[in-house]
Amino acid sequence: MEKNNKLLSSRKEEFFIGWICGFVDGEGCFCVSFNFRDSMPCGIEVRPSFSISQKSHSLESLQILMDHFGCGGIRYSSKDGTYKYEVRSIKDLNQKILPFFRKHSLFTKKKEDFYIFDEVCKLILSGQHLNKSGLRDIVIKSYKLNGSGKRKHTLEVLLKFIDELKV
């Protein structure tokens, strides 16, 4: 009886895990952005992030996600009046976000985005963003991601900058 109860309660957990996957399939964003930073070895800072935006009336759903993953933060964007749950820390991405979506596969095109994002995070974790060829590889892979919104810099501008590096 106790065993069955455990199974029944894990059914509820399965529903919730399914809900997270469906919600992320619909609204989630796996993104990698790049900024010029003199202090970085190759002059470019690499910022991976996992995020979901919602209007204020659905703020609770972001809270549910944050509670589940136990990392990241929610902030308000006055630009478009939305709230965004975002995980930027590579440590949290590596320990909490990536393992979840490796285990619980997405169904839409975002599944492919996740594969690329996962690969890019692994490259960052192994320090590949700190050398010229590694950074080039990361930039090219990251620009294959959808849903990255408006890019500050075009792929061409970044690659030209990297190719001209004397590192």
Added chain:
Amino acid sequence: MEKNNKLLSSRKEEFFIGWICGFVDGEGCFCVSFNFRDSMPCGIEVRPSFSISQKSHSLESLQILMDHFGCGGIRYSSKDGTYKYEVRSIKDLNQKILPFFRKHSLFTKKKEDFYIFDEVCKLILSGQHLNKSGLRDIVIKSYKLNGSGKRKHTLEVLLKFIDELKV
């Protein structure tokens, strides 16, 4: 053992049901549109619909939904290059869509949209759209729904038309 197997397989089903709810929480739309039609008793046709749009690379996810619900259709919109899974038939809405979301509650603001949509569908099923006061009630409720896209007619135009009816 057989019982446990059944529970385990229903866990997978729970994941899938959760996925549908999460996906609809993120991308789904419960909408009611109105068109002027001389052939209708009150001169206005009421069209409820449940829909989800996706870009072509996520077409498969719409197919999954259609297979699950066993109703509706998928069509391409050349306007914005998206595919839309849509259920318009009041019979299918009543027998397949509404019971699903009554049983498996949504988490975001769409939960409130669903309550309104469910209420409007019940009014339509009881023929309330065929009399002046019922239609007025349906119009007011429906205009509280989000995500209905661009409205053909403003609430004021519809109410003015209804109030002037001699039916």
